[in-house]
Amino acid sequence: MITVLAGGVGAARLLSGLVRTQRGDDITAIVNVGDDLELYGLHISPDLDTVTYTLAERIDPGRGWGLADETWHAMATLGELGGPDWFNLGDRDLGTHLYRTGRLHEGATLAEVTAEITNALGVDVRIVPATNDRLRTKVSVMDPGLGGPSHEIDFQRYFVERAHSVPITGVRFQGAEAATPAPGVLDAIGQAERVVIAPSNPIVSIAPVLAVPGIRQAVTERRDDVVAVSPIVAGAALKGPADRMLDELGLESSVVGIARWYTSLAATLVIDRADAALAGAVEAEGMRCVVTDTVMSTPDVAGTLGATVLAGHTT
């Protein structure tokens, strides 16, 4: 049994690497829902979908999100009507949101709907939202255009609408205090041979998972068996704004900054060869350091990284 704390693209690629050597049904992915949003009445779960579509081999390889062979006719109408079209939804992808929203309206939980979708798409990895409850990441941004101090906006308004191009001053997980872990989440952490923290944004992908009461504690109790993969390579995020977010929040955008962030949770940090010179500094933060190729540009690299993560050392 392997349990992976997961955000979107980076986690999806690591999971697709893990299933090259592990049975899918031995793997549980506990996925961030802080990025979820309601738009036009639909419930959209970007990270759950990215992980699901990737493992179903249905992801659009160019964009890294959404379905392959996509069309955009609904958005074209929406744009023509003057509707908000800043969040791009493909037509095939819309079918997933329609399904999810319809089932939630019928009273199904997000975990139940997610299981139905993954089963229908033939994914055998157990994909579970961190919580069935409403948890939403809010980002405080500096916005010179508004003249005043920073103000708080929904995560996707920051991430997509503003293309994560405005400085942030804080992050908050609305609803986290009242949330409970989805069924099976704590057991999956407690009983796993190894718990993996995927190379996802630590602040807005992994932190909202850990913010659900009980999850951080459960991970901490497994610290010896927890392996984190650094999402920062050579000081930069491979995708997304993790590097700038770390800087803007006064942390350090480096594998050392990641080690400080994760040292209470994980005994081991996997870093890229590009950061090999920092392995000593990572160990000074109290973590074992494994150096390998972490940039999952091909399925082979992802597979090798997955094997290394499970072994806890290079093989």
Next chain:
Amino acid sequence: MITVLAGGVGAARLLSGLVRTQRGDDITAIVNVGDDLELYGLHISPDLDTVTYTLAERIDPGRGWGLADETWHAMATLGELGGPDWFNLGDRDLGTHLYRTGRLHEGATLAEVTAEITNALGVDVRIVPATNDRLRTKVSVMDPGLGGPSHEIDFQRYFVERAHSVPITGVRFQGAEAATPAPGVLDAIGQAERVVIAPSNPIVSIAPVLAVPGIRQAVTERRDDVVAVSPIVAGAALKGPADRMLDELGLESSVVGIARWYTSLAATLVIDRADAALAGAVEAEGMRCVVTDTVMSTPDVAGTLGATVLAGHTT
């Protein structure tokens, strides 16, 4: 000023005939919302959309509903996931439902959203829902499969899912008692030179409009200037189940049955030449009878029918 009580396809065609001789902004269409439904969290207004798309010249001419040049990718995903795909929604069309639902969530009224959509699509006929309130047509059906007496289902479950192929025992307009006419509806009826009852299903398209408190009374007060166009030609409905519904409810599926149904509301009934022999029987019900071509198989026929309706006699 012309005001038309409207259902879907028949009304849309008559309106497209009327705009050949009248300025669009002199015409108000008061449209049935009893067919509206919430599906997957989206608010769908089939009759408003059929009228709007037809007048925008965007309707799919083959189906008579939905948008031309349509694709069905969202439904394909929904079907693959095992979701309810009995109500077919095209991708382009979905953009309209997303827009409407989003605006309703923001607090706009259905009339406001409808005005925004028609403006964006360049429709100058004023298209107004009969009410902004929730009004839903429920149909009591005989269902031998269930063994028991008749039971009540949502209109679209009868009309689309069962392809209106089960006998009905009754129709009810849920929410009608508490509904109020949308702004401008009563004035549009009170101030029109002529009020037209479109050749729509009298039981499930026109009756829900009249069921909104105040509307039937307003039409009755204008009886001398009200012209109805029979949706029954030679005993049959051109489209849909109006003929069987009339039979099943113990009314008569003929222009005479229509005359009995409408005589308290309209001074004039326009019938098709195929029913010319029944003109005397229509007049015996207390209505003037105008005989012309009512089967709007071409825009020219629709235009001529529109002119006849406005004149109140053949020209």
